[in-house]
Amino acid sequence: MNRRRVWIGLGLVAIAGAVILLVAGGLRENVVYFLTPTELEAKGAEVYGASLRLGGQVKPESVDWNPDVGRLLFVITDGETELPVESSGAPPAMFSEGMGVVVEGSYREDGVFRSHNVMVKHSNEYRPPEEGEHPKEVYRSLMEEEAGG
Amino acid sequence: MTINDLPRPNPGRAKLLGAATLLLFAAGSAAGLFLVPADALQGEVQRLLYVHVPAAWLAMLSFFVVFVMSVLYLIQRDPKWDLLAVSAAEIGIVFTALALVLGSLWGKPTWGVWWTWDPRLTTTAIMLMIYVGYLVVRSFADDPEKRARWSAIIGIVGFVDVPIVYLSVLWWRTLHQPPSSPRSMAGEFVYVLLLNVAAFTLLYIFLMVRRYRLAIAERHVEELRLTRDDGRIT
Amino acid sequence: MEGQPSGTPFMVAGYLITWAVLAWYVWRLNRRSVDARRALDSAQAKPHANQESESDR
Numbered sequence: 001m002n003r004r005r006v007w008i009g010l011g012l013v014a015i016a017g018a019v020i021l022l023v024a025g026g027l028r029e030n031v032v033y034f035l036t037p038t039e040l041e042a043k044g045a046e047v048y049g050a051s052l053r054l055g056g057q058v059k060p061e062s063v064d065w066n067p068d069v070g071r072l073l074f075v076i077t078d079g080e081t082e083l084p085v086e087s088s089g090a091p092p093a094m095f096s097e098g099m100g101v102v103v104e105g106s107y108r109e110d111g112v113f114r115s116h117n118v119m120v121k122h123s124n125e126y127r128p129p130e131e132g133e134h135p136k137e138v139y140r141s142l143m144e145e146e147a148g149g
Numbered sequence: 150m151t152i153n154d155l156p157r158p159n160p161g162r163a164k165l166l167g168a169a170t171l172l173l174f175a176a177g178s179a180a181g182l183f184l185v186p187a188d189a190l191q192g193e194v195q196r197l198l199y200v201h202v203p204a205a206w207l208a209m210l211s212f213f214v215v216f217v218m219s220v221l222y223l224i225q226r227d228p229k230w231d232l233l234a235v236s237a238a239e240i241g242i243v244f245t246a247l248a249l250v251l252g253s254l255w256g257k258p259t260w261g262v263w264w265t266w267d268p269r270l271t272t273t274a275i276m277l278m279i280y281v282g283y284l285v286v287r288s289f290a291d292d293p294e295k296r297a298r299w300s301a302i303i304g305i306v307g308f309v310d311v312p313i314v315y316l317s318v319l320w321w322r323t324l325h326q327p328p329s330s331p332r333s334m335a336g337e338f339v340y341v342l343l344l345n346v347a348a349f350t351l352l353y354i355f356l357m358v359r360r361y362r363l364a365i366a367e368r369h370v371e372e373l374r375l376t377r378d379d380g381r382i383t
Numbered sequence: 384m385e386g387q388p389s390g391t392p393f394m395v396a397g398y399l400i401t402w403a404v405l406a407w408y409v410w411r412l413n414r415r416s417v418d419a420r421r422a423l424d425s426a427q428a429k430p431h432a433n434q435e436s437e438s439d440r
Contacts, residue, residue: 009223012305019309033267033322055322092261093390094191102265102324119260122191124326126198127335129189174405178398194390197397204401243408247401254397258390352405359412366419373426 034102037081040113048109054083055102055121063097065090072118076101087115094120163358170348170355177203177348180341188338197255199341202329203349204248210353211241212280212311219304222297231297232368234304235287236360238280240353245277252325260324268317269325276314279307293371 034055040047059082062075072087085103095101095118105115181199188195218234221227252270253263264270283303290296318327331339 006224009220012223012302013220016306016309019306020312023309023313031268031321033324092259094259095261117262119262119265119324121324122259122326124329124333126188126191126195126329126333126338128186128337133189178402182398192390194394196394200397200401243404247404250400251397254393254400258393356408356412359409359416363412363416363419366416366423370419370422370426373423377426 036078037076037083038078040083040107041081045109047107049106051104051106053102053104054085054107054113054115055100056083058095058097058099058101060097076103076113083113084111085113085115085118087118091118092120094122163355163362166351166355166358170351173344173348173351177341177345180344185337185341191259194255194258197251198329198338199345201248201251201255202342203345204244204251206346207349207353208241208245208248208276209311209315210350211237211244212276212308214357215241215280215283215304216308216311219301222301223305226294226297228293228297228368231293231301232364233357233361234301235284236357236364238283238304240356240360242277242280242284245273245280249273249277265324267323267325268321269314269323272310272314272317276310279303279310283307293368293375 034053035043037054037056040052040054054076056076056078059075059077062073064073066072067090070089072085072089072091074085074087075082076085077083085105087103087105100121100123102119102121103113103115104117104119105113107113177199181196187193214237215234218230218237222230222234249270256265257263283300286303287296287300290299315328317323318325329342334342
């Protein structure tokens with residue numbers, strides 16, 4: 001009787017393990033939270049106008065923020081392909097050049113990604129500020145330069 | 150093995166445990182808030198790491214305990230494993246919800262959104278649903294033996310999602326960052342995080358002792374009611 | 384961009400919520416334990432109290 005229970009228990013554990021492998025294995029291939037610029041460009045006309053997410057890095061020196069009309073232009077890159085992104089409204093505080101971002105919106109026929117939501121993907125690296133470095137202000141001065149220039 | 154054989158806990162030792170937990174927890178919060186400087190890039194908001202990560206850790210630890218207790222219950226049919234499982238499940242739900250709320254508060258000023266359906270957040274939300282479902286199923290079962298058996302099965306099968314939650318940031322593209330490691334964090338930050346993980350883990354033991362004691366008491370009450378009601382029917 | 388919210392209030396809110404939730408949960412466990420013990424005592428005091436059980440409610 002007790003041995004039967006052990007087998008039932010082991011069987012359930014085995015089933016759970018199998019489900020992990022199957023579900024996760026299947027999901028691994030199919031779950032795509034965002035496309036890279038290269039993938040998006042490859043899809044091209046197929047996805048014009050479709051609502052999707054695009055992820056990559058903000059290309060240095062590509063940020064053009066116009067506070068008067070609240071329009072943000074920048075180039076998103078995965079190191080291989082570059083795509084221009086146009087967004088309305090101020091980006092999150094941590095948005096800066098070289099930073100990872102995920103943008104929500106749609107790819108237009110003119111090759112511009114029109115975004116309604118810019119999200120910043122920060123890394124898992126944390127460190128105290130160095131001598132003379134002030135958190136946030138680094139970013140602020142950068143963005144003010146951008147806005148001014 | 151019946152419910153009457155369950156051990157009576159020692160209240161004196163629980164008080165000592167409670168005091169130690171409170172002390173360590175206060176030290177952890179103080180260290181996270183005042184001892185270390187804020188992160189160079191994120192500023193003050195990064196201090197949420199010291200409570201968000203331990204909360205998520207306890208959620209996963211709790212559900213692992215549910216899994217182990219569920220397996221033990223199915224093998225031995227001893228009600229104490231069932232009561233330990235439900236105790237861990239309830240505590241796990243509290244810490245899952247806490248981790249989600251803290252993550253949301255961290256996400257808004259850094260990511261720019263309170264919530265997004267990325268694989269880490271989605272699998273965590275599913276994890277919360279699974280264990281809320283676990284408690285709901287229990288509340289519908291009148292027969293203690295059947296309740297224990299069914300919830301043990303949920304406790305085992307439902308655990309499938311827990312490693313997926315952890316691995317989601319490694320398997321898939323997410324907005325959530327991968328797990329922090331001593332290599333990705335400054336040393337002083339690592340120590341404060343470890344202090345808080347220790348404080349939360351001690352809190353977990355404290356809560357488990359309290360919740361398990363409550364589960365035993367409630368089970369005794371139920372047992373007495375059941376026998377009394379049986380007497381009335383016949 | 385100066386109008387961007389600083390993260391500090393989010394951080395403070397997070398710590399306050401953590402303490403509040405945990406204190407609430409410990410308080411709930413105490414309350415439930417007291418209730419359970421009371422129910423246990425009254426149930427044990429009259430184990431065959433088929434009639435009296437009506438007046439319990």
